Amino acid sequence: MDVLTGNAIQLMYDGSVLVAPCLQISAISNFGDGLEHGNRYRVDLSDGIHKQKASLPKKYxxxxxxxxxxxxxxxxxxxxxxxNSHGSRRIVILDLEIICTTHATVVEPIFLCVKQEDVVVQTTPPLCDASTQPSTSTKYQGFGRQRSLFEVRKPQNVGSIPTTITPIKNLNPYQPNWSIKGRVLVNKDIYHYNTTKASGDVFSFDIVDREGIETHVTCFNELAKTHYDNIQVGVAYKLSGGAIKLANKIYNKLNNGLEITLVDDSKVTACNDDSSIPKHRYAFIALDQVATINNNSTIDVIGIVISVDLSSTICKRDGTKVPRRTIKLVDMTRTTIDVTLWGAMAKKEGTTFNTSLTIDPLIEELAQLKDWYSQNVHTEQGIFHQLVAPAPAPQRMTISEIQAHASNSEQPFYCILKATIQQIKSKSFFYQACPTQDHTDTIWEIVFDEGAIELMGMPAKTLYMLQSDDNAEQSTADVIKNVTYNQFLLNLTCRNETYNNEEWLKVAITNAKQLDFASENSILLEKIKEMFTDTSL
Structure with missing residues (x-):
């Protein structure tokens, strides 16, 4: 068939890259379970002589x-x-166009046989995107439409480092070899982690290429120590090799769904400065607008430091000590805000986690800010006001409303619950748990420290003494009896957690007060008035 790209399968086996080849489906198979993961299809693609297995994305x-x-x-x-790696060959289809829904098969194609000594490991470029390839001047007619003839590009030597630069936007997890060139925007402090599974050191940095696309690069242990001493902000580097994987958005806030993890075979070499690669680009937010930004968002701010607190040390749960310092910034909105610096950043300019601190950056906005500050700091107009983000008042909810809200929210939330203590687990007062009940449902809650004292009327130490003293006038059972079946106003922290692949609602009491029936009756009367004035009811 003239419409098919002649000898396409053989050319792919030889390492050539074809631009927009036309192939025919000769077989379709479903390898999905059809249930939880849905259907997944494989096809055999034919060029009229040979055929090759290919996988289709779910969108088709x-x-x-x-x-x-x-x-x-x-x-x-x-x-x-x-x-094409170690004898395993497969076409992974990412995008396609349907030229013809059905067409007669001229000849039954066969799978291409390759001798073992001819097996090679494929190098770059594994991704072929017709939208990024230059077109040739030769056209041909096929089913009433025009397309360019395919181009053939010779493969690189096996095992060599790619000489061509791959744009960051074209990186994908299927590439065995690649090479990118970019400028380091941020390099973060080396960090020691210690979990139940492993411990070690981690170092990461962000890099941008000439197209302005950024990606996050991470390395561990010995590689972390090596690259931490060599990687410098503002310097252009060439990176080749490494594992490309889905971005971990807990530590990586870049607008890129993939990130790079360096391995032993990775190459990182400094390059001559390339003016086509952009430097750091900021999107500054005025300090008076910070209160309107959603929690856990990553923003850029610029300000003049007007006060610096003494450095202090915080002891973490694992026993490590972390320096902390608070500075106060002001900008041209005459708004001040407290900024807490952790780790090495508390001592000098640097970076930690998703935050970077640069002192006197060479940018236009800094010059404007300094001019404004020098003109206003010694005048009566130089009065600044502290930015205080208004804390949202916790809403009253019923238990059923809490459960419904938690099922639709990934973030913890705070609320007030009017409920009756139904039961208290009394095996250990060092970990209080009790179910509460309202007119909609029952829910288990945990309570610690001040909340437990307010609920029980005494600290855990006193309860422990009552539990161990057989001659005490009041027993722990009496204390529990006085609390159960009483109504309380409970301030709660609620969030969904996953345990053994099952989601469950974790509720903690932060404050507990006996119900004031007089004030509660006033609230109920107001709600009754609202019901009478609500025309929708």
């Missing part, structure tokens, strides 16, 4: 189910990867 499942894609359909692969 509807086309197969609706028979838009079927045996005999002719496709143009606009974006694909040909995997």
């Amino acid at each position: 499942n509807d086309d197969i189910d609706s028979k838009r894609l079927m045996i005999g359909s002719i496709l143009q692969l606009t974006k694909y990867i040909f995997l």
Whole structure:
């Protein structure tokens, strides 16, 4: 068939990269379970002589189910990867165009046989994107539409470092070899982690290429120590090799779904400065607007330091000590805000986690800010006001409302619950847990420290003494009896947690007060008045 790209399978095996080849589906198979993970389809693609197995992304499942894609359909692969490593070959289709829904098969294709001594490990570039490839001047007619003839690019030597630069936006987890070039925007302090599974050192930095696309690079243990001493902010580097994986958004706030982890074979070399690679670009937020930003957002701010507190040390749960210092910033909105610095940043300019601190950056905004400050700091107009983010008042909720809100929220939230203590677990007063009940449902809650004292009427030490003293006038059972079946106003912290792949609602009492019936009746009367004035009821 003239429409098919002649000898395409053989050229792919030889390491050539074809731009938008046309192939025909000769077989379709479903390897999904059809249940939890849905259907997943593989196809055999034919160039009229040979055929090769290929995988389809899920977004084309509807086309197969609706028979838009079927045996005999002719496709143009606009974006694909040909995997060829140690004798394992497969086409991974990313995007395609349907040229013809059905077409007769001229000859039954066969799988291409390759001798073992001809097996090679594929190098770059594994990703072929027709939208990024230059077109040739030669056109041909096929099914009433024009397309460029494919281009053939010779493969690189096996095991060599790629000489071409891959744009960061084209990186994908299927690439065995790649090379990127970019400027380091942020390099973070080396950090020692200690978990139940492992411990070690981690170092990371952010890099941007000439197209302005950023990515996060991480390395561990010995590699972390090596690169921490060599990587410098503002310097251009060439990186090759490493594992490309999904970004961990807990530590990586960049607008990129992938990140790079360096391995022993990775190459990181400094390059001559390239003016086409952009330097750090800021999107500054005025200090008076910070209170309107959502929690856990990453923002850029610039300000003049007007006060610096003494450095203090905080002891973490694992026993390590971390320096901490608070500074106060002001900007041209005459708003001040407290900024807490941790770790090495508390002592000098630096970076930690998702925050970087630069002193006197060479940017235009700094010059404007300094001019404003020098003109206003010694005048009566130089009065500043402290930014205090208004804390949202916790809402009253019923237990059923708490459960519904938690199922739709990934963030912890605070609320007030009017409920009756139904039961208290009394095996150990060092960990209080009790179910509360209102008119909608029952829920278990835990309570510590001040909240437990307010609820029980005495500290845990006193309860322990009552529990161990057989001659005490009041027993722990009496204390529990006095608390149960009484109504309380409870301030709660609620959040969903996952344990053994099951979600459950964790509720902690932060404050407990006996119900004041007089004030509670006033609240109920106001609600009754609202019901009468609400025309929708």
